[in-house]
Amino acid sequence: MGEVADDASAARTEMQPARHRSPLAAITRTEQVYTQLRADILSGRVLPGTKLRFADLTERYDCSTSVVREGLTRLAEQGLVQSEPQHGFHVTPLSQDDLDDLTTARCEIEGLVLRMSIEHGNIAWESDVVAAHHALDRTSMESAADPVVMSDEWTLAHSRFHQALLAACPNQRLRNMALSLRDAAELYRRWSLPIGHDDDRDVQGEHRALAAAALRGDAAEAVRLLDEHLRRTTRALGTRERALSTQ
Amino acid sequence: MGEVADDASAARTEMQPARHRSPLAAITRTEQVYTQLRADILSGRVLPGTKLRFADLTERYDCSTSVVREGLTRLAEQGLVQSEPQHGFHVTPLSQDDLDDLTTARCEIEGLVLRMSIEHGNIAWESDVVAAHHALDRTSMESAADPVVMSDEWTLAHSRFHQALLAACPNQRLRNMALSLRDAAELYRRWSLPIGHDDDRDVQGEHRALAAAALRGDAAEAVRLLDEHLRRTTRALGTRERALSTQ
DNA sequence: TGTCAAGAATATTTCGATATTGCGCGCGAT
DNA sequence: ATCGCGCGCAATATCGAAATATTCTTGACA
Numbered sequence: 001m002g003e004v005a006d007d008a009s010a011a012r013t014e015m016q017p018a019r020h021r022s023p024l025a026a027i028t029r030t031e032q033v034y035t036q037l038r039a040d041i042l043s044g045r046v047l048p049g050t051k052l053r054f055a056d057l058t059e060r061y062d063c064s065t066s067v068v069r070e071g072l073t074r075l076a077e078q079g080l081v082q083s084e085p086q087h088g089f090h091v092t093p094l095s096q097d098d099l100d101d102l103t104t105a106r107c108e109i110e111g112l113v114l115r116m117s118i119e120h121g122n123i124a125w126e127s128d129v130v131a132a133h134h135a136l137d138r139t140s141m142e143s144a145a146d147p148v149v150m151s152d153e154w155t156l157a158h159s160r161f162h163q164a165l166l167a168a169c170p171n172q173r174l175r176n177m178a179l180s181l182r183d184a185a186e187l188y189r190r191w192s193l194p195i196g197h198d199d200d201r202d203v204q205g206e207h208r209a210l211a212a213a214a215l216r217g218d219a220a221e222a223v224r225l226l227d228e229h230l231r232r233t234t235r236a237l238g239t240r241e242r243a244l245s246t247q
Numbered sequence: 248m249g250e251v252a253d254d255a256s257a258a259r260t261e262m263q264p265a266r267h268r269s270p271l272a273a274i275t276r277t278e279q280v281y282t283q284l285r286a287d288i289l290s291g292r293v294l295p296g297t298k299l300r301f302a303d304l305t306e307r308y309d310c311s312t313s314v315v316r317e318g319l320t321r322l323a324e325q326g327l328v329q330s331e332p333q334h335g336f337h338v339t340p341l342s343q344d345d346l347d348d349l350t351t352a353r354c355e356i357e358g359l360v361l362r363m364s365i366e367h368g369n370i371a372w373e374s375d376v377v378a379a380h381h382a383l384d385r386t387s388m389e390s391a392a393d394p395v396v397m398s399d400e401w402t403l404a405h406s407r408f409h410q411a412l413l414a415a416c417p418n419q420r421l422r423n424m425a426l427s428l429r430d431a432a433e434l435y436r437r438w439s440l441p442i443g444h445d446d447d448r449d450v451q452g453e454h455r456a457l458a459a460a461a462l463r464g465d466a467a468e469a470v471r472l473l474d475e476h477l478r479r480t481t482r483a484l485g486t487r488e489r490a491l492s493t494q
Numbered sequence: 495t496g497t498c499a500a501g502a503a504t505a506t507t508t509c510g511a512t513a514t515t516g517c518g519c520g521c522g523a524t
Numbered sequence: 525a526t527c528g529c530g531c532g533c534a535a536t537a538t539c540g541a542a543a544t545a546t547t548c549t550t551g552a553c554a
Contacts, residue, residue, distance in 0.1 A: 028332050064509045066313060073317050077324035085275050086515055088536060101418045112355055171348045177424060311539045333545055335506060
């Protein structure tokens, strides 16, 4: 419980430009709890489908039901949790159909955003991509402690890399949509390593090729590579998901 | 105040499959207030940029702050209102940049969804499109009472028509994204008639052509027509928005 | 006259408690 | 034995007010 460190989801939170907060960075309790709740879900500390009881959460985050409720409401609006009117909230369960929809949507939208980003990217953007890719390339996928679990560092670096690629798209709405789809996919990716692991896939190589195409301004090729990258991930997850759902 | 009749936004609410509600349709207070709040904003009863004070809203909707807060939180997550941490909420203001982004996003995503819808549409879908188009075609754009204001009936019929077109897209996520973008655009459209009015545009004709292309299964043409339709609307709004922002 | 600080006034955020709702169990009737 | 009914428990939804933050007002001091 508690004191959860930075993780993939934090990356999105960073995006919001911190407005001038004069006194003591007066961030609200709601915001804190929302961020933690979100991180806990995206990082897989809570299983998909789990019921989220108010009593548990108020104790866990040490706040009143109102605050928990607001956090859950926001997550529900994003689709990370689901709300059933008199039955409370639960983490959105995984389903093959949704994964398929999600992948199609991501291929289309993330592809579009990537193309726009490449077309508008300047030198600063290129630098960021190079940096993010370097970090990702040097980070091990398996966590040191438990090799069967995906390492938090890699997940973060992975998230940062893909975000860096998209960062130069000038259309905020589309960019946010792409990021929100990535978050949704994060839930699926979290439960994938045990199966995807023994695949004969060179994920790091895919990233290298993707970064190269983007940096040389070859939007068409980059989009093609991204598409393939996403579909491959889905294929690996598909098997895993089926295993989960039969539990 | 209060007792606001059905309107454009209600259309989206309908989508959510009403789950079996056994006793007295136990809809929650929160849901009611959220729906009304949303309708009030989308229908233009509240000006973009307006500050939304809790005191006003609790009185207006006759409920406690918690309920208002939840509604606002949900709307904020959708982008219809904005939340500034210790300063409350206000209706998202209009801006030319955002309108441009919005239009681009809609052309891309709504176009994509329309294509998928046409490709997957069956006879029931065709019937719905025909019906929705008929209703739209027979509804007058100007309201009887005040000809300078866009009639609520037309707005509703318009919304229903475009929704009907998209309804056969099997990808729920993409479909919802397209609908949510349409809602965002609704805010802009609401403030458009006074300028767009004297344009030499045949909006109903555009709808007729769009419906025809969709029904004959010509996805490419339909998408082209939709693209044009959306861009024309934006062009009309652009002028209007500039006028509003200088107020 | 301008600036700054203290305090009043106003608005938002958070809390704890009450009101509702849904669910399961036991009891009685058929 | 099974079905229907109602009581009580558990969990959520809603309330109203206390706690906190911000803005506005006022008045002293340079």
